[in-house]
Amino acid sequence: xxxxxxxxxxxxxxxxxxxxxxxxxxxxxxxxxxxxxxxxxxxxxxxxxxxxxxxxxxxxxxxxxxxxxxxxxxxxxxxxxxxxxxxxxxxxxxxxxxxxxxxxxxxxxxxxxxxxxxxxxxxxxxxxxxxxxxxxxxxxxxxxxxxxxxxxxxxxxxxxxxxxxxxxxxxxxxxxxxxxxxxxxxxxxxxxxxxxxxxxxx
Amino acid sequence: xxxxxxxxxxxxxxxxxxxxxxxxxxxxxxxxxxxxxxxxxxxxxxxxxxxxxxxxxxxxxxxxxxxxxxxxxxxxxxxxxxxxxxxxxxxxxxxxxxxxxxxxxxxxxxxxxxxxxxxxxxxxxxxxxxxxxxxxxxxxxxxxxxxxxxxxxxxxxxxxxxxxxxxxxxxxxxxxxxxxxxxxxxxxxxxxxxxxxxxxxxxxxxxxxxxxxxxxxxxxxxxxxxxxxxxxxxxxxxxxxxxxxxxxxxxxxxxxxxxxxxxxxxxxxxxxxxxxxxxxxxxxxxxxxxxxxxxxxxxxxxxxxxxxxxxxxxxxxxxxxxxxxxxxxxxxxxxxxxxxxxxxxxxxxxxxxxxxxxxxxxxxxxxxxxxxxxxxxxxxxxxxxxxxxxxxxxxxxxxxxxxxxxxxxxxxxxxxxxxxxxxxxxxxxxxxxxxxxxxxxxxxxxxxxx
Numbered sequence: 285x286x287x288x289x290x291x292x293x294x295x296x297x298x299x300x301x302x303x304x305x306x307x308x309x310x311x312x313x314x315x316x317x318x319x320x321x322x323x324x325x326x327x328x329x330x331x332x333x334x335x336x337x338x339x340x341x342x343x344x345x346x347x348x349x350x351x352x353x354x355x356x357x358x359x360x361x362x363x364x365x366x367x368x369x370x371x372x373x374x375x376x377x378x379x380x381x382x383x384x385x386x387x388x389x390x391x392x393x394x395x396x397x398x399x400x401x402x403x404x405x406x407x408x409x410x411x412x413x414x415x416x417x418x419x420x421x422x423x424x425x426x427x428x429x430x431x432x433x434x435x436x437x438x439x440x441x442x443x444x445x446x447x448x449x450x451x452x453x454x455x456x457x458x459x460x461x462x463x464x465x466x467x468x469x470x471x472x473x474x475x476x477x478x479x480x481x482x483x484x485x486x
Numbered sequence: 487x488x489x490x491x492x493x494x495x496x497x498x499x500x501x502x503x504x505x506x507x508x509x510x511x512x513x514x515x516x517x518x519x520x521x522x523x524x525x526x527x528x529x530x531x532x533x534x535x536x537x538x539x540x541x542x543x544x545x546x547x548x549x550x551x552x553x554x555x556x557x558x559x560x561x562x563x564x565x566x567x568x569x570x571x572x573x574x575x576x577x578x579x580x581x582x583x584x585x586x587x588x589x590x591x592x593x594x595x596x597x598x599x600x601x602x603x604x605x606x607x608x609x610x611x612x613x614x615x616x617x618x619x620x621x622x623x624x625x626x627x628x629x630x631x632x633x634x635x636x637x638x639x640x641x642x643x644x645x646x647x648x649x650x651x652x653x654x655x656x657x658x659x660x661x662x663x664x665x666x667x668x669x670x671x672x673x674x675x676x677x678x679x680x681x682x683x684x685x686x687x688x689x690x691x692x693x694x695x696x697x698x699x700x701x702x703x704x705x706x707x708x709x710x711x712x713x714x715x716x717x718x719x720x721x722x723x724x725x726x727x728x729x730x731x732x733x734x735x736x737x738x739x740x741x742x743x744x745x746x747x748x749x750x751x752x753x754x755x756x757x758x759x760x761x762x763x764x765x766x767x768x769x770x771x772x773x774x775x776x777x778x779x780x781x782x783x784x785x786x787x788x789x790x791x792x793x794x795x796x797x798x799x800x801x802x803x804x805x806x807x808x809x810x811x812x813x814x815x816x817x818x819x820x821x822x823x824x825x826x827x828x829x830x831x832x833x834x835x836x837x838x839x840x841x842x843x844x845x846x847x848x849x850x851x852x853x854x855x856x857x858x859x860x861x862x863x864x865x866x867x868x869x870x871x872x873x874x875x876x877x878x879x880x881x882x883x884x885x886x887x888x889x890x891x892x893x894x895x896x897x898x899x900x901x902x903x904x905x906x907x908x909x910x911x912x913x914x915x916x917x918x919x920x921x922x923x924x925x926x927x928x929x930x931x932x933x934x935x936x
Contacts, residue, residue, distance in 0.1 A: 317706065318734055318766075333738075334768045334844055334901070342903045350774040350838045357770020357843050362674020364731025375734070382772040382842045383903060442676065442731070473930055474769050474847055480674055482731040 287311045289330070291340035298343040302420045303329075318360060319376050326378055326428055329421060332359050335383065342384040342418070352418060354467050355382030356389060356449065357478070364482040372434040377479050379449070380426035381414040387465025389414045392452040393429065395477075397445050401438025401485065405445055407431050411452050413460055431481060438485045446477035513559065515651040517552035517629075524548070532646050535573055537609075539645035544582065544635040551630040552649040558625050563655040564753040565621075570629040571613045573647040576605040581637030582644065587614055590628035599629075609647060627651055658755035659683045659693055659747045662723075665760075671741075672767035672845065673734040681745045681757055684723035691749045693719035696726035700743035702764075707736035719747070737766025769845055772903070773929070774838035806863070806913035811920065816913040835908035837929065838870075844901045846877070850892035851909070854926040860918030863887030867895040868908045875905030883912065892930050 288309035291298040303309070307324040310316075316325035329335040334357075342352075359378045367373055381389060393410045397403055408430050415422035433445060451457065451468035460466055516534065520527040522542045527550060531540035542548045559565075570589050576582035586601025600614035618624055629649050635642035660683070667678040679698065685691050695716040703709045714728065726745050740763050746756040806818050818836055841847045849867075857863055864883040869876030877898025884893055896907040 318737075332768065333766055334770065334842060337844075338902050338904070339842060345904070349777050349834070351777045352772050352774045355770065355772035355840075355842065357768060359766065359768045359770075360673045360734040360737060361767040361769035361843065361845070362672065363734040364674050364676070365733060366731075377734075380770070382770045382840075384772055384774070442729075472771055472773055474771065474843075474845075475930075478769055482674055482676060484731055 288328075291336075291343070293341060293344050296344050298340050302343050302418075305420055305422050318378075321428070323428075326426055327421070327423065329383070329417075332378070332380065332426075334359075339383040351386055352382065352384040353387055353465060354389065354472065355385045356380060356391065356414060356469060357382055361478060362480040362482070364484065366484045366486055367433070367435050368486055369435050369437060372432065375431050375433070375481055377429055377431070378426050379412075379414070379429050379478070381417045384418045386416050386418050387467055388416060388460065388463035389467050389469055390452045390457055390460045391427075391449050391469040392456075393447050394450055395431075395445055395447045397443060399438070399441065399443040401441075401443050401483075402436040403438065403443070403445070403483075404434040404436060405431065406433075407447065411456065413463065416464065429479075431479075433481070433483065435483070435485060438483075440485055443483045443485060445481040445483065447479040447481075448477045511563070511653075511655050511657070513557050513653045513655070515555040515557040515653065517554060517649050518556050519554035520550065520552050520649075522548065522550035527551075532648050535648045537647060539575075539647055542633075542644045542646065544633050544642040544644060546636070547632070547634040548644065549630050549632045550644070550646050551628060552651075553628050555627060555629075555651050559621050559653055559655060560657060561621055562657050562660075562755070563621055563653075564658055564751070565619050565624070566654040566656060566751070567615050568618050568624060568654070569613045569615045569652045570599050571611060571648075571650045571652060572629070572631050573609050573611040574631055575607060575609040575645050575647075576633070577643045578605055578607045580605065580640050580642040581635050582606075582642035583634055583636040585631065585633040585644070587612060588630050588632060589616065589618075590630075591618065592620075592623050592626075596630070605642065609645075613652075624653060656691065656749065656751040656753045657686055658753035659685055659749050660755065661745075661747070661757055664745075664757050666762060670765060671732060671762050672765050673732050673737045674767055676729050676731050677762075678727055678729045679743055679745070679760075680728075681726045681747075682723055683719065683726060683747045685749055691751050691753075693722050693724055694748050694750050694752070695719070696745055696747040698726070698728040698730075698743070698745055700730065700741060702730060702732060702736050702741045702743070705735065707733060707739050707741075711742070713746075732764055734766060736764045739764055765844060767845060768843040770841075770843040771847065772840040772842050774840070774906070775836065776834050806861075808913070808915045810915075811860075811918050812916050814912075814914045816915075818911050818913065835868075835910045837907075837909040839896075839899070839907045839909065839929075840903050840905065841899045841901045842903055846898050846900055848877075848894055848897040849899065849907055849909070850894045850930045851886055852890055852892045852928050852930070853887055854928065855890055857887035857925055858918065858923050860916055861887065861923070862914040862916075864912045864914070865893075865895060866910055866912075868910075869896070870906045870908055871904065875900045875902060876907055879907070886911070886927075887925070892928070 412427045415424040417425050449469035451470045520529045542550045582605030584602045587599045588596045661681050663682040698714040701711045742759045744757045744759045748754040865886045866883045869879050880895045
């Protein structure tokens with residue numbers, strides 16, 4: 285039984301084959317949260333608000349004569365939390381290939397911290413290969429990423445951990461470059477990090 | 487909500503203190519109407535302390551009632567104390583007894599305030615203080631003097647010189663501007679919640695503390711309202727500015743907030759509960775290229791790889807191929823496939839950029855260095871399907887190859903896959919020596935609503 289809703293515009297609907305390589309659509313997808321979603325949830329494009337609001341249109345009325353060769357994003361792209369010295373927290377975000385991308389994309393996540401505080405930061409995973417989303421969503425089109433932060437020593441105030449996407453090192457790309465229409469992350473910026481975690485140290 | 491109110495009450499108690507020497511409003515109200523148990527009452531006799539007396543016979547009991555007082559108390563007043571004052575005397579040796587004052591409360595009726603007293607020839611001013619916080623009840627207060635004659639030695643007569651109702655109150659801080667520093671609120675945004683507070687001129691009071699309260703906390707942004715620690719004002723008027731970073735768990739939810747403030751008389755006020763809806767921030771983009779650019783025989787096609795702007799090392803894959811040394815408006819084509827050569831008739835954009843997230847972006851381009859002399863590369867853009875979704879679009883041709891600074895081709899591109907910014911490149915040559923030159927072209931997206 286497929287519980288996936290149909291996505292249509294004026295009687296033209298997304299071809300169900302676009303989702304054929306994904307796990308079965310869970311009936312209770314709305315119960316999944318950013319923190320607790322498992323693969324069967326976060327690999328569904330419906331988990332992402334921009335697919336429901338607009339993204340599905342790419343699978344109905346695509347751009348004639350053009351192909352998507354690069355594009356990715358984050359959900360959520362920013363988060364905030366109140367922390368104290370010595371505290372350790374985990375936050376989750378999803379790094380995904382944009383709708384209508386035909387090729388594989390190699391991603392390496394790097395970060396910097398604004399402010400003078402001392403933090404231990406771990407990003408897991410920090411390197412991965414995103415699969416295409418067109419003409420169908422291939423598994424691994426989205427990657428769940430957990431950022432672990434331990435506040436070692438920071439005075440009260442606001443700090444930002446900024447995560448950006450860059451190309452993987454050449455030795456990794458050498459293995460990935462044979463994937464279909466492979467490209468590296470980092471070719472397009474949005475003027476700020478793709479993920480920003482704001483810490484309010486109290 | 488009951489819990490929060492209790493917390494505030496406790497906090498107010500904790501912060502309560504008195505500062506001597508600071509004035510509060512003091513309103514002395516006198517009657518404008520009266521009645522007594524005799525046939526008539528002359529209000530002028532009891533509205534000032536001038537030794538003109540209104541007499542009332544106790545037969546065997548009687549009263550005089552100040553039924554209406556002048557002056558009104560502001561609706562936002564915080565009552566510090568309230569008194570009923572009566573100056574009166576009785577004749578002596580007539581068994582005057584059980585004299586007392588009382589005031590009228592809408593809920594509980596007449597309430598004895600002070601007394602009883604016996605007879606006296608001297609005029610007494612008796613005051614009693616009582617708790618009354620309902621402004622409407624205070625504005626309609628009645629105060630009465632009651633008495634009885636408890637013997638048979640002729641009627642006891644009470645003479646009343648004046649009534650007065652003294653109300654000491656303060657007004658809480660007032661506010662004039664409430665809001666946040668954003669039109670749309672996304673998760674992770676640092677949102678400033680502001681209110682301007684002031685104390686009324688002439689009260690002699692100062693602003694003391696403010697407390698921010700909101701419901702943007704909890705594991706799932708569902709912990710209900712909680713209060714921050716109190717912060718102090720420094721001037722009058724002053725702003726209460728509280729910046730909060732919106733957790734991702736609040737995405738899609740409505741956040742409520744309000745700010746409480748008090749003054750040096752511990753009079754509190756609060757803004758109404760303000761609300762805003764939080765959108766879960768999504769940043770994503772899509773770069774499309776003409777379909778005849780792929781699939782490619784090797785990695786250089788579509789290989790627009792870059793690390794950072796400083797270390798970009800992508801392979802040249804967009805070429806301008808001129809058939810003569812003097813040619814204008816040539817479009818680029820893909821290396822290795824002359825059949826993909828574009829020409830002036832096609833006018834096909836080289837990039838088609840969609841904002842697939844929910845935050846607006848802007849797109850700019852530059853070369854890493856100027857193109858060789860005799861070559862010019864220009865660019866322009868258009869918005870598809872119409873100009874309404876792209877914000878500002880650089881429709882006229884601008885020279886990209888002559889400089890190395892980013893130039894916007896589109897600004898404020900909205901978040902919809904059906905809206906695309908089409909970027910077209912053009913090449914001109916004029917008397918250039920045949921050969922091949924390599925330049926890097928950078929495409930930069932800026933989040934334009936940041």
